[in-house]
Amino acid sequence: MLHVRSPRAPSLRVRLTGAVMLPLAALVLFFGVVTVLVTHNTEADTVDRVLVGSVRTLSLAYDSPPQDRVRLVPLAIHLLKRRARPVVHYSVYRGARAIAGDAALLPPADYARQWNGVTDAHAPATFYNAYREHRLVRGYLEPADAQAVTQAAYLRDGTLRGKPVRIATEIRRAAGDDGLIAIQIADYVDDRAAFEKNFTLRVFLVGLAALAVTGLLFWWAIHWGLRPLLDMTRQVEQARQDASPSFRLQASQTAPVEMRPFVAAFNGLMARLDRAADSLRQFTSNASHQMRTPLAVARVQLDVLDRYGPESPQGQAALQDIPYAIDSLEQLLRQLIALARSEDQEGTLLEPFDLSEVTSSVTADRAALAPANIDISYEDESDGAVTAIGEPRLAAELIGNLLDNAIRYNRPGGAVSVHLGRRGENAFVEIDDTGPGIPAEERERVWERFYRVRGQSQASGTGLGLPIARALAERLGARVTLDDGRTGQGLCARVEFSAAAA
Numbered sequence: 438m439l440h441v442r443s444p445r446a447p448s449l450r451v452r453l454t455g456a457v458m459l460p461l462a463a464l465v466l467f468f469g470v471v472t473v474l475v476t477h478n479t480e481a482d483t484v485d486r487v488l489v490g491s492v493r494t495l496s497l498a499y500d501s502p503p504q505d506r507v508r509l510v511p512l513a514i515h516l517l518k519r520r521a522r523p524v525v526h527y528s529v530y531r532g533a534r535a536i537a538g539d540a541a542l543l544p545p546a547d548y549a550r551q552w553n554g555v556t557d558a559h560a561p562a563t564f565y566n567a568y569r570e571h572r573l574v575r576g577y578l579e580p581a582d583a584q585a586v587t588q589a590a591y592l593r594d595g596t597l598r599g600k601p602v603r604i605a606t607e608i609r610r611a612a613g614d615d616g617l618i619a620i621q622i623a624d625y626v627d628d629r630a631a632f633e634k635n636f637t638l639r640v641f642l643v644g645l646a647a648l649a650v651t652g653l654l655f656w657w658a659i660h661w662g663l664r665p666l667l668d669m670t671r672q673v674e675q676a677r678q679d680a681s682p683s684f685r686l687q688a689s690q691t692a693p694v695e696m697r698p699f700v701a702a703f704n705g706l707m708a709r710l711d712r713a714a715d716s717l718r719q720f721t722s723n724a725s726h727q728m729r730t731p732l733a734v735a736r737v738q739l740d741v742l743d744r745y746g747p748e749s750p751q752g753q754a755a756l757q758d759i760p761y762a763i764d765s766l767e768q769l770l771r772q773l774i775a776l777a778r779s780e781d782q783e784g785t786l787l788e789p790f791d792l793s794e795v796t797s798s799v800t801a802d803r804a805a806l807a808p809a810n811i812d813i814s815y816e817d818e819s820d821g822a823v824t825a826i827g828e829p830r831l832a833a834e835l836i837g838n839l840l841d842n843a844i845r846y847n848r849p850g851g852a853v854s855v856h857l858g859r860r861g862e863n864a865f866v867e868i869d870d871t872g873p874g875i876p877a878e879e880r881e882r883v884w885e886r887f888y889r890v891r892g893q894s895q896a897s898g899t900g901l902g903l904p905i906a907r908a909l910a911e912r913l914g915a916r917v918t919l920d921d922g923r924t925g926q927g928l929c930a931r932v933e934f935s936a937a938a939a
Contacts, residue, residue: 825934
């Protein structure tokens with residue numbers, strides 16, 4: 438038999454680590470590239486500054502009197518070779534002949550021994566200095582130092598012994614000389630490239646090391662951060678092994694605040710499931726208890742029919758009693774189902790609706806079905822339409838339930854009046870009857886399921902009407918109360934809704 442291997446579920450720890458490390462790696466790469474680029478530009482600028490500064494130093498030595506030049510030129514070259522960035526490649530040409538330095542470092546092609554009258558044929562090298570401003574004359578602080586310069590120091594690219602170099606060149610008239618000399622300082626480009634390559638490697642090695650250390654620290658931090666979740670998982674596992682409907686998650690005092698909404702939602706779900714299970718148990722218990730009476734009556738009447746036959750007086754009486762038993766059973770089942778459905782508190786959308794229309798419609802429907810000896814009236818005590826917050830279908834069911842009770846428990850020839858109005862921020866519906874009413878001391882107990890008021894046990898009811906009404910009212914965010922009738926007799930059931938703007 439072929440078994441298909443299910444894909445492995447991703448680890449939350451791996452996902453969180455990846456979610457943090459990938460952007461961090463991109464950030465490290467970005468800063469590494471920026472650092473390398475900045476270093477490249479800084480290195481190039483530094484080398485160019487050194488070359489230009491060195492060529493000007495050597496140029497000033499040749500601007501000294503001939504008797505001093507013999508001593509100053511070797512000293513200048515000695516200093517250039519021993520600075521922080523030594524300069525070892527230089528040349529000084531007088532015409533076609535090298536008078537100092539490396540003869541392989543040739544002067545530029547446009548160099549001539551005699552001046553052609555053009556000053557600075559090439560743009561002199563300039564550098565940005567953000568910290569201090571010096572008034573330089575073609576690169577020199579002293580204007581006299583630049584008087585004999587025909588081409589101020591500038592930078593160009595060239596070759597030296599077949600390798601690319603960066604060259605700083607300055608052309609001037611040496612002291613005591615009618616012709617021009619070309620002074621040059623060069624630096625191999627591959628030296629700079631080797632330094633930049635080595636620096637780039639160090640930057641990325643440091644970045645990788647930082648990523649590795651950060652990844653390990655974050656892995657440990659996630660493990661530490663997930664401890665409350667693991668603790669709750671252990672609680673659920675223990676509850677699964679020893680199931681209890683009263684189980685609730687317990688969050689420690691040190692648990693993160695982000696876990697508390699989850700704990701509250703989970704406990705709310707468990708409470709709802711607990712209520713649903715309790716409601717099912719109670720529904721089953723109540724149904725089995727209350728259904729025994731009509732079923733027993735029907736069974737007894739069927740036994741009478743079986744014993745005496747349908748033509749006998751006893752059989753005729755049984756045939757008349759069986760429909761009443763079936764009607765009682767049907768009413769009981771209908772109300773049990775309505776009660777169970779009304780206790781489902783989820784999924785009800787409360788919005789403004791026309792309470793006037795709902796109340797008048799329900800009253801008209803019940804008036805058409807009521808016994809002829811019960812007078813039903815409707816009175817709107819408001820100035821206009823009354824708008825309430827709720828759900829029209831459930832509101833109609835609630836008002837109809839209370840109206841059914843008022844009709845069922847009324848006296849022969851009695852009256853039921855329905856009043857609609859608005860008082861303050863509430864809209865109300867009052868159902869007033871002229872029946873026997875409910876004693877004040879029992880008005881709290883009638884909300885209990887199957888409770889019947891003493892002295893009214895013969896009335897055709899199940900004791901579920903008012904509990905259903907209260908459950909519907911709670912679902913609608915309304916409040917239902919019982920009081921003495923408006924005329925001083927009977928009972929007045931009052932439902933208060935939150936009113937909305939018309």
